[in-house]
Amino acid sequence: xxxxxxxxxxxxxxxxxxxxxIPYSAWxxxxxxxxxxxxxxxxxxxxxxxxxxxxxxxxxxxxxxRWLPSYIFGIPAGMFLNLAIYGVLFIxxxxxxxxxTNIQIGKDGIRIHWLTFLGLLSTPWIKLEYxxxxxxxxxxxxxxxxxAVDIHINKDNVPLNIRRVLRLIAxxxxxxxxxxxxxxxxxxxxxxxxxxxxxxxxxxSLQNLLPPEKLGAELLELxxxxxxxxxxxxxxxxxxxxxxxxxxxxxQGALEPGEVLxxxxxxxxxxxxxxxxxxxxLALAHKVDQESRQVVLKEFVLPVRGGIEIRKRALENxxxxxxxxxxxxxxxxxxxxxxxxxxxxxxxxLEYIDGKSLRKLVQDxxxxxxxxxxxxxxxxxxVLEYLHTLELAIVHRDFTPENLLLRASGELALIDFxxxxxxxxxxxxxxxxxxxxxxxxxxRGKSTTQSDIYACGCTLYWLLTGADPEPISMSQPMLVxxxxxxxxxxxxxxxxxxxxxxxxxxxxxMRKELEAIKPILEQKLDSI
Numbered sequence: 423x424x425x426x427x428x429x430x431x432x433x434x435x436x437x438x439x440x441x442x443x444i445p446y447s448a449w450x451x452x453x454x455x456x457x458x459x460x461x462x463x464x465x466x467x468x469x470x471x472x473x474x475x476x477x478x479x480x481x482x483x484x485x486x487x488r489w490l491p492s493y494i495f496g497i498p499a500g501m502f503l504n505l506a507i508y509g510v511l512f513i514x515x516x517x518x519x520x521x522x523t524n525i526q527i528g529k530d531g532i533r534i535h536w537l538t539f540l541g542l543l544s545t546p547w548i549k550l551e552y553x554x555x556x557x558x559x560x561x562x563x564x565x566x567x568x569x570a571v572d573i574h575i576n577k578d579n580v581p582l583n584i585r586r587v588l589r590l591i592a593x594x595x596x597x598x599x600x601x602x603x604x605x606x607x608x609x610x611x612x613x614x615x616x617x618x619x620x621x622x623x624x625x626x627s628l629q630n631l632l633p634p635e636k637l638g639a640e641l642l643e644l645x646x647x648x649x650x651x652x653x654x655x656x657x658x659x660x661x662x663x664x665x666x667x668x669x670x671x672x673x674q675g676a677l678e679p680g681e682v683l684x685x686x687x688x689x690x691x692x693x694x695x696x697x698x699x700x701x702x703x704l705a706l707a708h709k710v711d712q713e714s715r716q717v718v719l720k721e722f723v724l725p726v727r728g729g730i731e732i733r734k735r736a737l738e739n740x741x742x743x744x745x746x747x748x749x750x751x752x753x754x755x756x757x758x759x760x761x762x763x764x765x766x767x768x769x770x771x772l773e774y775i776d777g778k779s780l781r782k783l784v785q786d787x788x789x790x791x792x793x794x795x796x797x798x799x800x801x802x803x804x805v806l807e808y809l810h811t812l813e814l815a816i817v818h819r820d821f822t823p824e825n826l827l828l829r830a831s832g833e834l835a836l837i838d839f840x841x842x843x844x845x846x847x848x849x850x851x852x853x854x855x856x857x858x859x860x861x862x863x864x865x866r867g868k869s870t871t872q873s874d875i876y877a878c879g880c881t882l883y884w885l886l887t888g889a890d891p892e893p894i895s896m897s898q899p900m901l902v903x904x905x906x907x908x909x910x911x912x913x914x915x916x917x918x919x920x921x922x923x924x925x926x927x928x929x930x931x932m933r934k935e936l937e938a939i940k941p942i943l944e945q946k947l948d949s950i
Contacts, residue, residue, distance in 0.1 A: 432524060432535060432542065439687035439708055440630040441528035442623045444615055448521035451568060451613035517563075520594040525610060527627045532573070532608075534591060545587050552580050554605060556628055557638025561609065571624065571641065573608040622762065630709055677703060677721070683764045688719060688771070700840070704774065707759075717759060720770040739840060740768045746816065746839045747772075754805040756827075756837045775835050780823035780885060789888040792907050793943050796936050798885060799913075801834040802826065802878050803933035810871040810929055814844045817869045821877035822859045823884050843869060858890040862920055865894060875926050879917025886914070896920060909939045 435441045497505070526533040531549040535542060555574040560567070577585055588606050595609045615621050629637065677683075681690045683705075691704040703719045722740050740761075747758035747770075760771035780798070784790065790798070802821075809816040818825075818836065825838045861876035863869065883897040884890060886906060891897040897918040900911040913935050919925050926932040 432526075432537060433544075435526075436528055436530070437686070438529055439685050440627040441685065442526070442627050444525040444527065444620050444624050446522055446525050446610070446614050448518050448611065448614050451611050452518065452566065517594055521614070522591075522594060525624070527624065527631070529631065545591060546584060548575070548584065548588070548608075550631055552576070552584070553632065553636060554579075555636050555638065556632065556641055558612075558640040559609075568611050568613045570612060571610040571628075573610070575606045575608065577604060577606055626760075676701065683719070683769070684762055688717070689714075690719070691716070694718065707771070716774040716776075718756075718772040718774050720772055722768040722770075737768060740770070743839045743842070744770055746842055746844075749812075750809075750816075752805070752808050754801070754808070754833065754835055756835055772837070775827045775829060775837070777827045777829045777835070780826045780828065780834075780881065783828060784823070784885060784888050789903070790885050792886070792910055793940075795882055795885045796910065796940050796943060797832075798828075798834065799878070799882050799936045800933055800940075802881065803929040803936065805834065805836050806871075806874050806878060806929035807933065810874070815871055816842055816844055817871055818842045818874050818877075819864065819869050820856065820859075821874045821881065822856050823881050824856075826881065857893045860893070861922075862894050863922060870922070871928065872922050872925050875917050875929060875932060878929070878932065879914050882914050882917070886910075891918065894920070907939070907943060909942070913939070 432443060435443065520536075522534045523537045524535040526535060529550075531547040531552070533547050534545045536544070552575050553573055554576045557572055557574075558569060559572050560569050562568075575588060577588075580588065585606075588608070592606060592608065595611075610624075612621055615624065625641065628641070676693060676696075677690045679690055679692055682688065683690075687708055689706045689708065691706060694702040694704055696702070701721045701723065703721065705717055705719045706714045707717045708714050744758060744761050747756070756775060757773040758770060759773060762769050762771070778786070806818075806821070809818060816839075818839065819841045820838060821836070825836060827835045827837060829835055859877040859880045861869075861873040864873040864876075880891045880897055883899050886899040887902040889902060895918075896915055898911055898915050900906050900908065913932065916924065916935075917926055917932055926935070
């Protein structure tokens with residue numbers, strides 16, 4: 423271990439997207455545990471029980487004193503017992519007394535720092551090649567319970583001087599290093615990390631720096647999408663920036679090409695779109711030893727002032743979309759890759775789909791042919807069929823030409839789940855969606871799966887006519903283009919009828935109707 427330095431600051435981080443300092447405090451973890459215990463139903467009773475056990479143990483020691491000889495090993499019995507008690511307390515509290523203040527991680531490995539008023543004490547680099555495996559475990563020490571990131575190190579692969587350091591610091595990280603064990607385990611208590619955002623930084627760095635075979639399944643599940651709520655992550659990030667500061671600056675304006683986020687992990691290429699709460703950017707995602715790839719950053723500009731409850735409600739929308747996308751696994755639905763906070767803004771990292779929206783397609787090339795409209799209609803019904811037949815059906819509520827992208831392969835992909843809802847109750851929701859594509863029941867805040875079918879019919883109307891339909895009305899494309907196929911017109915009319923009982927009952931029914939007339943139109947085209 424390095425000699426104590428009079429320097430009272432951590433070394434500067436090397437450049438790189440996976441270089442990070444993780445603030446760490448075992449004292450903080452103990453405080454969090456006690457606070458969480460007090461919030462439980464019988465928490466106060468449990469703490470009182472622990473205190474009673476400690477007091478009973480002390481009384482037992484006092485009682486034993488009467489039966490002891492006057493001297494033990496030449497030391498007065500009372501003094502000997504006091505020394506024994508203090509020794510036990512020291513052993514129990516050793517991880518707290520010697521807890522590090524910062525964990526550094528990067529391409530050079532892992533390094534542990536103790537930054538105190540006396541100066542800086544640091545271990546040498548524990549290189550990445552020394553690490554055999556990293557996983558997540560639950561552990562208990564006395565009454566204290568927590569979860570930890572366990573870093574397993576094979577002693578045979580480590581130089582002698584590093585092995586000695588590891589054995590020395592192991593007890594500080596809730597571990598015991600025994601000589602006969604082939605591996606040594608460094609245990610990083612998750613509760614000791616300052617903020618949930620820092621936990622995500624640690625996990626992301628481990629995933630970027632170590633090969634997949636060295637990462638346990640539980641660690642991957644705890645990662646970006648499996649940890650605490652995104653709302654809490656963002657609020658913790660604000661807390662780290664002094665949430666109570668009345669002079670807290672508002673987020674800056676639009677990001678410019680070349681700007682980087684997350685320590686260089688994401689580089690802005692250009693802005694794609696802006697509207698509502700969110701701005702989307704095309705960006706490059708850089709990973710260590712991997713080729714950069716294009717992604718979409720969906721940026722939510724959220725209120726900084728106005729109280730924590732206002733910020734929390736705003737963040738719940740971001741978390742809502744992230745959680746929905748996590749549950750979906752379909753090639754016709756945009757994939758969520760990551761989520762993070764940066765400069766008091768929240769970001770979703772989404773799959774980049776290189777294609778046009780149906781809105782842009784018609785604006786550029788005019789209305790599509792009947793055959794193409796049917797093909798796209800079948801694609802739309804297929805994605806709705808997937809959403810509506812999940813164990814808890816999802817209603818998209820914004821199924822519009824803007825949110826349907828046509829891939830280069832010709833397949834559709836559905837994006838923007840910001841207002842989507844799972845059908846868990848009959849509770850009336852706020853009306854959301856673009857007014858020309860909103861069904862009457864959705865307008866009243868009572869969305870159902872048939873509300874998406876209505877929007878699907880409206881989107882077909884757009885594809886066939888190049889015009890948005892009249893709000894809250896049945897759409898008939900033949901009124902604009904009289905030469906269109908009557909059966910296709912009837913399908914659009916039935917999908918957009920005001921009376922829900924006369925509308926298609928499901929996306930499956932609508933898809934079957936479109937598939938039934940597809941050969942007729944293909945035969946018509948062949949005869950021309």
